Amino acid sequence: MKYLNCICCGRSLEDICEYQPDGGTAFHTYGHYGSAVTDHMDGTVTTVFVCDSCMKKALTSGVARKDKPDA
Numbered sequence: 564m565k566y567l568n569c570i571c572c573g574r575s576l577e578d579i580c581e582y583q584p585d586g587g588t589a590f591h592t593y594g595h596y597g598s599a600v601t602d603h604m605d606g607t608v609t610t611v612f613v614c615d616s617c618m619k620k621a622l623t624s625g626v627a628r629k630d631k632p633d634a
């Protein structure tokens with residue numbers, strides 16, 4: 564059984580299927596121009612996991628945003 568760790572609290576989340584954490588969310592990025600760490604130019608994907616508890620705290624406190632993009 565494979566486990567994925569929350570980037571905030573380190574909690575282990577069971578990997579249900581290929582980076583699908585049970586009780587959390589996976590975020591994948593090919594990088595961002597403004598980052599000196601994740602501005603990959605070779606197709607590398609960076610993945611982080613956040614458990615539901617940490618996400619709930621982040622959304623409640625406003626650290627994380629929840630928006631609906633314009634249609």
Ligand SMILES: [Zn+2]
Pocket residue numbers: 569570571572573574613614615616617618
């Ligand atoms: Zn967490």
